[in-house]
Amino acid sequence: MTAITAPSTTRIHVRRLPVWAPVLIAVVAAVAAVLLFKTGKLLGGGWVLTAVGAVLLFLIGLSIASGMVEGSRAARNRVATSLIYSAFVLALLPLVSVVFTLIDKGRGRLDGAFFNNSMRNITTFDAGGGAYHAIVGTLEQAGIATLITVPLGVAGAIYIVEYGRGRLANAIRFFVDVMTGIPSIVAGLFILAFWVLIVSPHLSSTGRPFYSGFAAALALAVLMLPTITRSTEEMLRLVPASLREGSYALGIPKWKTIMSIVVPTALPGIVTGVMLAVARAAGETAPVLLVAGGTPNRNPNPFQGNQESLSIYIYEQASLASKYGLPRAWTAALTLVALVLALTIAAKLLARRNKLNKG
């Protein structure tokens, strides 16, 4: 017999901490923390320190109490559970703070003048001015980027899922995944180097390179393409093979099967992926900063002349020497977040109603 002998009587009862014990420990920990840190000024006092201290004292107290009554394994289990739940609370704090700050500081300029005016002729001392030109710019740039990437991305995904066999397909699939992680500023630099500096002089009347909203759209397209390809690929894979086979058995050619049966079936999922990609693109600052040029004036033409976007508007206004800049920046930030969140939430709701579920 080895040293760990099963007890001859089956001992399955064990003392357990009563249900109210953790609550009591929490209260005692809180009180102790306040006494130690706030009144006792240990380590300098301060509310955050007190809160953190209370949590630590709670964990220590819980592990000691549970260890004495229930055993060390149960104690470790309790502490792990508490830590895991508290991680979640910790993550919510910044989200709540950001949303609160946005609403608090952003409502300052939620007026008609903000949404109807650009920054034309607004000097450092003028309180007015708005983001109309920026909103138009964001919508146009994201819109053009979507028009470019959706056909390309969906077609690429179709290739990967339906036609791709062998090394080319594997390479494409692998690098699509890799490119979803490319920094947005690199995309901006690429379009700067390629489109703005090399191609655009040939397109301009003066022969000199110029910025444009279209260049920003191209940069956004570089960012959106891998994302849309990837999410479309996943959706197409969810379409059951039996659907395709039924169509082939009727003599319908492959491309028609894809276009009239497979893609429509996966469509809600594809749309969800597109919406999420657009939401991300609309919020991008760095690539647009590099190639759109920025302007205080309205410019509805994305192909000519500098254009503004909401994201670079926020960046500029936040760095402005004027005291009127920050309120504009926050209101613009609120607008941008509202736009992005609306798209994201709509996409997620659509995804929930999607019949093809990843399960």
Place this chain on the structure above:
Amino acid sequence: MAKRIEAVNVTAYYGSFKAIDSVNMVIEPKSVTALIGPSGCGKSTFLRSVNRMHEVIPGARVEGTLTIDNQDIYGKDVDVTAVRRLIGMVFQRPNPFPTMSIYDNVVAGLRLNGMRKKSLLDDACEKALRSANLWNEVHTRLNRPGAGLSGGQQQRLCIARAIAVQPQVVLMDEPCSALDPISTLAIEDLISELKNEYTIIIVTHNMQQAARVSDRTAFFSIDKTGDPGRLIEFDETAKIFTNPSVKKTEDYITGRFG
């Protein structure tokens, strides 16, 4: 070491669906009890109630009384992990921990219970693997992944893992259904040896297997789909298969239904 299990009016639910109804059974120490019956009649549900694995599924609960040596395992102050250490389980499909070696798999339960000393673990591992008739085949490669063995060997590994913690009862949920006939025979032989030390309850779809290995057999059945499963008859194996008392049992074992 092995102890006696008693079930009194055990009823189990998945949410609001009643899966088994009022099962009454007494299982003697160091015996092999087979649970047979058609699919969906609650055999596995009852088995999982014995080591409190049924409640792992969200919404599942057990009513009634289940005692081991007259201690209610569903009592108020009962430590579930202690119950599960005393009542081990082998599952339908072999499930060694894929990231662990053979050695680590066998001693996994011991390590959880705080055993650290290598010499003790080594001894326990050898003892368990010998009891599971696996030692001769793997003792030269204890550091290889547990998942690299054949199906039959993996299942014997799982049995070794279960008995390494020295339970008093071993539950087996269709342990051979995923195995080939040779491996099945090996495990049936193993069961005959294990019953000298453990109380064994085995769920099986294979009536011949039940006839081969068990001392007593319990026949479960349901009236129609959606009804809870019930214990129809529980008796000596020989009697169940040659001269059952209940007609339903006879219908099942003669193949008239199920």
Place this chain on the structure above:
Amino acid sequence: MTQPSFPGSAEAASAASAESPVDSSGPTDTPSDPRQRPPARGSGGQDTVGPLPRGSRFGSESVFKWFTTASGATVLVIIVAIAVFLILKAIPALNADKANFWTHFEWFPDDPTNPQFGIPALAFGTLVSAAIALVIAVPIALGIALCLSHYAHRRLASGLGFMIDLLAAVPSIVFGLWGRDYLVGPVREFSGWLHHYFGWIPLFGSDGPYGKSYMLGGIVLAIMILPIVTSLSREVFRQTPPMNEEAALALGATKWEMIRTAVIPYGRPGLIASVMLGLGRALGETIALALTLGGGFLIGPDIIHNGGNTIAANIANKFGEASEVGRGALIASGLVLFAITLVVNMIARAIVYRRREFLGAAA
């Protein structure tokens, strides 16, 4: 396609031939008696199947296939193009650089007579801010992922997961603004407190001024990479085979022990991959760091002093007023960033792919 030869009945035979597929060239003068119609092409029995239509080399099927292949290949083209064009525009500036690009700390490419610039300080800052972000975010992300996959009720979990995804949707400029204007105050105080009580640790050695530092940037970055690490880790945890979890529980493990035994070891490769993807994101973040870091080109252990710079933030800050050489220099630094993030992402994806194959073989 032979006719079914039912023994006997003439009606069967005539019914059979009447139902035989009619020639597509539907003759209008077909005799009404089916037995007198010429055997339809393709109908079995007397005639053989006519020549099958040939697949056309340039028909719609091939065009479609080529179009989709070309679209798929676009990604590969883009990667190569990025490298090519960045190199093209970086080389003139690198040639003009009077100092060694790999060792010079400062960044003055716009000096017309003596442009000198180098990457080490920026690379250091990029790595430091990413490291701080990972140290803060990874444990919290793993905790949340476990919470959502194994602890919370399913419906609660999907609602909570939704909120974490919302965190991912907030644009980086908003985090940058919030960090610079709101979080900087608490971080400043915290830095002072750290220096006061723990100043003997080199990390907190500076005695001010505090605020826009690696500490602030790192915290903001941590918040930004939290969603991606969480959602990938959660997927990984959810894929643990339930059988292994049950096996651990059946051995008498507590919940936490079950997670330590069955869930985390199983998910280790996936977790590594998700951390690397978070790293990739942190390395590339631009505008949030442009707003929350103080700038400058120092290398040192302290993380609470005003200052701090990364490759990406430097590009955003310096771009507006860069000369041609300056622009080329920034592009050169962007090239370095591209190379680093490409490698990090490739390693992360390779881990996931290998894991997928391993699982596929084992399953």
